[in-house]
Amino acid sequence: MKRLLKYAGLGIGAVALFVGIAALYIDKSDFPKYPVNVPTVKIESTPERVQRGHKLAMMLCVECHQNAETKQITGRPMYDLPAEFGTVFTKNITQHPTKGIGAWSDGELLYLLRTGVHPKTSLIIPLYMIRLPAMADEDIASIIAWLRSSDPLVQPLDVNNRFSEPSFLTKFLMRVVVKLFPLPSEKIALPDSTDKIALGKYLVRNLGCNDCHAADVTKVNPMEIEKTAGFLGGGSNWTDVNRKVLYSSNITFDKETGIGAWSEADFRRAMHEGIRPDGTTFRYPMERKPLLTNNEINAIYAYLQTVPHLKTPRKPSEEYVLPANASAGMKVYYNYGCQRCHGESGLGIGDLRQADKKYPDDETLIDVIKHTSKYYPETVMIQWDGIIKEDEYKPLADYVRELGRKADIAKAH
Ligand code: HEC
Ligand code: HEC
Ligand code: HEC
Structure with missing residues (x-):
């Protein structure tokens, strides 16, 4: 992020007028548009799918879309987004026919989640909304089946969407860095659940571990995750709900700066309970994952062992200073x-x-x-x-x- 800003700064110095005009254009215009090609699909709902979709959505969608006051996925301020991206609200994705996504077709939902392009407006969606270009067809179908289900979280609720004001930086990134992902041309199968490393890699990619634990979240390679700079070595800046900055940690198996000294049981406890071997707890936005099975966590552990062990020391986070008379x-x-x-x-x-x-x-x-x-x-x-x-x-x-x-x-x- 900082590097990009610096780059933008240098550019302005060199070709001030051109960049000035371009910047004005980007700032005044919307996100880029792409032609939309919604597939005709009908997603069958089965109890297994709804259950699987619920589990995935709890880890992938609910965190961002759930409103603490309505308790449903009616959208909330993204106060946990670094301030340089602007003021952003997530949306009402309950089944409400006009305020939510009750009237969207299965194909439209699939198209948005796969490509990152909004099927109604043709605009590319900002980079802080998730995209799932590499998720198995079955898992995406499960998420969509869950969005249509009788789960209390998704029942129609009449709550208006609030309008976001993405910053210049976001608009710049959307023009220059973020592109749509084409719809996959072939079927994407679930990983073989008996192949620990394949399952671990699938989870690391599709649960967003690699996005958050990359050196720079704007430079993730989503198709070939292992080519991401600083892959899983941590360092990306995140914020908690008060916008205090903290950095993701190194989750490669380097013994000193990563988790190389953790046993499989240590890792399971950390992922299930949010407690590290030294007794400290995860800080938001790192959330514990009580819904992952032991088998899934062990698979992530097995996969993490196979990726290059990077030596990236932890960056100090921004701390809170309490008043002297704090109770x-x-x-x-x-x-x-x-x-x-x-x-x-x-x-x-x-x-x-x-x-x-x-x-x-x-x-x-x-x-x-x-x-x-x-x-x-x-x-x-x-x-x-x-x-x-x-x-x-x-x-x-x-x-x-x-x-x-x-x-x-x-x-x-
Ligand atoms: C990191 C936060 C984040 C996560 C995780 C996330 N979303 Fe979103 N979502 C957003 C934001 C922000 C928007 C609004 C984007 C915009 O302004 O265009 C959005 C928009 C949407 C929309 C468009 C709604 C509309 O009316 O325009 C849908 C549908 C959606 N999300 C579904 C999902 C699903 C399904 C998941 C889980 C697979 C998910 N989102 C995960 C942040 C998130
Ligand atoms: C929203 C971004 C985000 C996502 C998604 C995420 N992490 Fe994290 N993770 C963080 C941050 C930030 C920290 C540092 C938390 C702290 O300072 O307490 C962290 C810390 C950790 C730690 C503790 C390591 C240490 O010694 O500090 C482990 C282990 C971990 N994450 C594993 C994972 C795995 C595995 C996944 C995928 C299932 C994942 N994370 C997904 C942001 C994220
Ligand atoms: C990782 C995020 C996280 C942390 C850290 C956290 N909470 Fe919570 N807490 C939640 C969420 C989310 C809920 C709402 C229940 C739910 O749907 O999961 C909640 C619910 C609660 C409730 C119940 C509220 C109600 O109306 O029923 C209390 C009380 C509470 N938290 C107190 C605390 C206290 C005290 C601390 C610090 C020692 C704390 N929490 C730390 C996420 C967190």
Whole structure:
């Protein structure tokens, strides 16, 4: 990203007028358009597909499209997008016929997900929306079957889309770097689930591990992922829901700077629970993956062992500075990274502002914090039992209540 900006800067210096006019043009115009060629397909829905689609979508779509207030996939601000990309909202993709995607055909959904071109507007969709050019036909069909299913997350909800203002940088990238992926000319089969390395590679590519863990997310090679610069060595900048910058880590098997010293069991625990061997927890946007099976995680582990071991030290992240008079509870909240998902106000990918009313006694509220998956079986929230010290829960619960009350006061004004 920085390099691109520098490049743009040099260009302006050299051919100021030309670049100036080009920049004005890019800034004033929309994303580029492409001819749209929607395939005629009818995707059969089966219980297996809906189940598989739910699992994939929980890891691939729900995170970005779920609104913490409506609890459904009605779209949300992408506050976790680095600010240089602009102000962006994801969209309502519930089955609502006009506000959501209820009236889209299967072919239109398939076309968008495969190529990255919007079938209704012909515009290429911005690079921060996922594209799945290499996913198996069966898996894409499963996601589409799930979007059509009776899952509560996708039921029609009348919520308007909000309009995004992508930055000049985004528009520049959409003109110069991001291109459509042609529809695959041949069928894409699922990997052989008994071939660990093939399965691992498929998951690394299709769950976006390689996008986030590349040296630079704008320079990923999606078709031949292993040719991506700094493949899985980490270093791309990400942000949490408050737009604080942190960098992806090196997940190659380098012993010092990567995960080369982790056992398969360490890796499974980290992926399922979000807890590293040293006891530290993943910080958002890295989410634990409770829905992956042991077999799938072991396959990712096996594949990661085969890729070049890169020596890329961790870049220091931007830290939070608390006021000198911060309460004990506020310190606990920030110390364990609650704000990275729940925001400084209590609203982020999860909404804490109702917790005070929903769980009036401390015993229950603390139980929700300790064992969240008892209440939300598929949650990505870390299970804090055994991690947060026992005497820290009471002040933490007080602070969670305070966030709810502050939100009520703000609403009343
Ligand atoms: C990293 C965040 C992110 C992820 C992950 C993501 N989306 Fe999106 N999605 C967006 C954004 C942002 C837009 C709006 C793009 C725009 O402004 O044109 C969008 C737009 C869409 C649209 C177009 C809706 C419309 O009315 O124009 C569909 C359909 C969609 N996403 C489906 C999905 C599905 C299905 C998945 C999972 C396979 C998914 N998205 C994953 C961010 C995301
Ligand atoms: C949205 C971007 C994103 C995606 C997708 C993603 N990661 Fe991460 N990952 C990160 C970031 C950022 C960190 C650093 C988190 C931190 O600082 O605590 C991280 C950390 C990790 C770590 C911890 C390593 C260490 O020592 O810090 C592992 C292991 C990991 N990711 C594996 C994966 C795998 C496997 C996948 C695919 C299934 C994946 N990640 C998908 C962004 C992502
Ligand atoms: C990785 C992101 C993440 C982190 C970190 C996180 N949470 Fe959560 N939390 C969520 C999400 C998402 C939900 C909503 C439940 C769901 O659908 O998964 C949630 C739900 C909750 C709830 C229940 C709210 C309700 O209305 O039922 C409480 C309470 C809570 N979190 C407290 C905390 C506290 C305290 C911390 C820090 C110690 C924390 N969370 C850290 C993601 C996170």
